[in-house]
Amino acid sequence: MPGRRREYDEEDVRVRPGRSSRPRTRTRPLHEDAVEGFVIAVDRGRYTCVLDVGTPQEQPEAVTAMRARELGRKSVVVGDRVSLVGDTSGAPGALARIVRIAERTSVLRRTADDDETTAEGRLERVVVANAEQLVIVSALADPPPRTGFIDRCLVAAYDAGIEPLLCLTKADLAPPDAVLDYYRELDLRHVLCRPDSDLTEVRAALAQRVSVLVGHSGVGKSTLVNRLVPAALRAVGVVSAIGRGRHTSTSAVALRLPHVVRTRDDPGWIVDTPGVRSFGLAHVSADSLLHGFPDLVEGTLACPPNCEHTPAEAECALDAWVTAGNADERRLASYRRLLASRSGDESPEVRRDRELGMP
Template structure:
């Protein structure tokens, strides 16, 4: 067979293959979606987001399912986020809208898997309170986890509130005394107790509920929001709570109250790799000026290491109990590699 003389080929002999995406030039410009409806993400489940649209013409919100638009890339979308949505906004069965815009967040509650994990996990956005639920018995309170939740709340700009359950099984005095110097609001309750004091704290706020499994958190949510149907379970014989909630879920408080309850799965650890000593110090304004006198690398744990806070307290600018509380939170932030084991 004679070989073709490639020196005599011209452009008409070149085989043109159609491109996969056609000949249209690519562009980085994205549609503005100025007409997107706005709403709040209330659940996240395997890449699908349940969004409650803001009240529209008839004054009622619409609950719909949406997916993330490609232009958002890998941006994390979590419960509490305010988003812009386009597409089918009827909320009818088997319809799917698109989230095309993520509004700026006012607050972000984060945690890491442990204190050496550089990857921060955003739990909830735009909340203003963190209700730390702890049982007084069965299982007993885990101070390390409570301390870490306090640090996480303060560093995120949320107001920490301590809710002590099962007061019919044990006295709350020891726990209350342990947090007296932190000026954290505390509520004590038991099964069947009046919910009015709790509802008063929740009214007109977006409150995240957090606590390890078995403390009665889901039972409380079901009582506060009839119809919530959050799963509940019993405490195992080993004293460790069974995980009863498996997802983050925002629930509107029933009228006449206004606000949201955001329930989270029971946690066994609360890593704080993203929190610095200065974040904790923000909650102790009486110690801030004293800490400013410390060396730049000071961890504020001991006068032997150059910390000036002991002298600051000795001069009467704060109290030893406040300094002890501050250092306890610092130690809790680093203790046990982020894992707070249950009893």
């Protein structure tokens, strides 16, 4: 009847649950249809991957992907082996999703420079994952070799379980004797590069491996990459009047080496990294620093327990070990500079030399 008031009961009332009361589950999809890929570049939240399909002679298919939310805070870096779902066609505008990251066999890290320090401390950066070889590129002249930087890279390589390879460029300008003599006790593998060399020895050292190249700006790293992979077209810079190179590579990228002869063997991958002025080691423990100085290890056996091996340790046996001619005093000085840089006890002069990679 008109004007009659309607009465409601509980069946007429619909209660919409709040967002916080929705049931949750930790169950994640299995993504059994996911395809395997290899991350070759990272740029502002987009990841360029190649699919693990085809024979080594074929050009790998490039796929652009984003990270799935279910990965949480897990970072994805160049060298990661990942699982992809979605549009993996590689067509323009196609976007896949990275849903899994395989366990890493190695992680090469460096601690960020002092100007990148936050309230929580120095930032730790992952340079590359799953690398098998660290190629330390150093010029023999223009700029001169900086053994302090090489020492840091060696420590980082040994700490990450990666085999080091010293690549000495501009061998037409200066002989390698002084540098090789400095590392004579390490049995460090090395290759020499000249502008007219055919790079046969370098290619043989890189074949069937994932190698990451690091070096100061201006040492000829990008020039070497362009010779190894002509299609890379990495920018090439010049050396300034004070001996510092200009940064030419701006981001890490993995490049597949071309086949010199027709073979089914994988020619390998190289990861070109931006030129750096320092290679921080704050993430490496004091004990692990010795991994980069095997010529000093035996000398520490005579040290007292808990010896920190610093100049302040009156009973440190390393000084006597060097005085007896068992190791180069420059090696001990470099090791102690690394210890000081980890603890923040270095002077401004030492910090300047560290940034320049001086011996």
